[in-house]
Amino acid sequence: GAGVSQTPSNKVTEKGKYVELRCDPISGHTALYWYRQSLGQGPEFLIYFQGTGAADDSGLPNDRFFAVRPEGSVSTLKIQRTERGDSAVYLCASSSDSNTGELFFGEGSRLTVL
Amino acid sequence: KQEVTQIPAALSVPEGENLVLNCSFTDSAIYNLQWFRQDPGKGLTSLLLIQSSQREQTSGRLNASLDKSSGRSTLYIAASQPGDSATYLCAVIQSYNTDKLIFGTGTRLQVFP
Numbered sequence: 001g002a003g004v005s006q007t008p009s010n011k012v013t014e015k016g017k018y019v020e021l022r023c024d025p026i027s028g029h030t031a032l033y034w035y036r037q038s039l040g041q042g043p044e045f046l047i048y049f050q051g052t053g054a055a056d057d058s059g060l061p062n063d064r065f066f067a068v069r070p071e072g073s074v075s076t077l078k079i080q081r082t083e084r085g086d087s088a089v090y091l092c093a094s095s096s097d098s099n100t101g102e103l104f105f106g107e108g109s110r111l112t113v114l
Numbered sequence: 115k116q117e118v119t120q121i122p123a124a125l126s127v128p129e130g131e132n133l134v135l136n137c138s139f140t141d142s143a144i145y146n147l148q149w150f151r152q153d154p155g156k157g158l159t160s161l162l163l164i165q166s167s168q169r170e171q172t173s174g175r176l177n178a179s180l181d182k183s184s185g186r187s188t189l190y191i192a193a194s195q196p197g198d199s200a201t202y203l204c205a206v207i208q209s210y211n212t213d214k215l216i217f218g219t220g221t222r223l224q225v226f227p
Binding site: 004006033035040041042043044045048056059091093102103104105106107108110 | 118148150155156157158159160163203205214215216217218219220
């Protein structure tokens with residue numbers, strides 16, 4: 001596609017529920033990133049994929065968070081037993097395998113946990 | 115641990131003014147630095163990327179400079195317009211291998227007519 005696409009754009013759920021957020025990167029981009037942005041803050045790194053494998057998952061806050069990218073394109077961020085503190089905008093970005101390291105972001109999925 | 119700070123946190127100016135937004139980082143061993151724009155409720159749009167070997171980059175009315183040794187970058191906006199109103203974020207990448215961006219908290223800019 002022309003840009004990074006994220007669905008849903010908004011998700012409201014109840015505490016304790018399971019949530020999946022989807023990211024469709026720019027076609028041909030091998031690197032994919034998930035970030036989380038709380039109100040008034042800059043985005044914080046969660047996980048980075050190079051192809052199908054998670055090259056760096058050091059930003060995942062705990063084991064309730066998990067992400068997959070089974071075919072090296074679309075990625076899904078999964079959150080189990082959601083808590084109110086998980087409420088944030090979850091941003092996905094992709095980049096080509098180049099030396100510039102320039103990232104292109106989607107518009108994000110706004111998650112609200114009631 | 116790398117920390118990125120942006121000053122000021124918010125800025126409100128009349129149309130036509132030339133602006134300087136500041137970004138500082140504690141670890142000067144960066145791979146590159148990127149400036150982004152974020153409109154309310156939207157994702158991030160890349161404005162300028164400066165490689166560690168470069169001193170500045172320009173795009174239209176925007177100019178970003180990088181002084182790696184002192185851990186600073188500035189974004190200069192010439193002849194500001196109401197359409198420039200947004201939050202401006204800077205972010206650094208520590209090395210080519212990681213590609214992990216470390217963001218500042220942003221400068222919220224409002225340009226009024």
